[in-house]
Amino acid sequence: MEHLRTVDDVMTHAAVSVDRETAFKDIVEALRMWGVSALPVLSEDGRVVGVVSEADLLLKEPGTGTAGVTTAGRLMTRPAVTVTKDAPLRAAARLMARGHLKRLPVVDCDGRLTGVVSRGDLLKVYLRPDADIGAEIREMIMCQLMPGGSGEVYVHVANGVVYLHGSLPEPALQDAVTRAAGTVPGVVDVKADFTVPAAA
Structure with a gap:
């Protein structure tokens, strides 16, 4: 607890994600299983290409396709707002506040997913x-x-x-x-x- 300064100090390293082809119902199940409100969407090489959230799923218009064939790639918000693991905690907090976001994918210098940081993670510093x-x-x-x-x-x-x-x-x-x-x-x-x- 002594040196909580960067995103890497507080983030969750085991991040749950989906790929572009993940189906609607599988996204819903992953959100429920892991107790999160959004998931990063990854390309084939592990780069974050978007984020699919509960809001994205709820905005799907009836009649545009069945839930079984609607995929994360079609539903996701892009580009994703991300943060690097060496970013200061205050910088991550500002990004979340500006975008009204609950969590951010954490990426390396090549844009590959390395973890996720949430509002709750950022508040750990106050303990x-x-x-x-x-x-x-x-x-x-x-x-x-x-x-x-x-x-x-x-x-x-x-x-x-x-x-x-x-x-x-x-x-x-x-x-x-x-x-x-x-x-x-x-x-x-x-x-x-x-x-x-x-x-x-």
């Missing part, structure tokens, strides 16, 4: 212990932002909310320290109250 979050913020501040040791910053974390207080050697550091703390995985909010030198 990170407060002590781990605090330790990372302290290390970041002392090693990267204030390596000389000037100033004194106290860090307290409760339920993912970071409380910062103390003294900083210059006003510009206040925003830098606050922003840096907010980038640490698992942080819900940052509240800062620093003493800084008055502007000349």
Whole structure:
């Protein structure tokens, strides 16, 4: 739980998928069996070419063919919205939010499926212990932002909310320290109250 930063850290590696020729009823059965709302559709070489969802199945118009011969290739939404396994968690969250998606296929550099990441997977980062979050913020501040040791910053974390207080050697550091703390995985909010030198 200490270093949840990229999609690879939280995704499900055993991804369920279908190919273009998978029939309507088989898609429905796979969705039910695996308890998911959408499945990646793969080409013959394992590349993600689309996604077929419950919504795609429900939008099939009566009279356009029987369910037995309607295939994933005809029903799928394309191109698929995908993410790479080295993408930051925030980037995956933004993609999901923009597309109103519940899950994303995870692909390698060639577009081949390597896993799936869901909204629930992205939320795992918020289960990170407060002590781990605090330790990372302290290390970041002392090693990267204030390596000389000037100033004194106290860090307290409760339920993912970071409380910062103390003294900083210059006003510009206040925003830098606050922003840096907010980038640490698992942080819900940052509240800062620093003493800084008055502007000349």
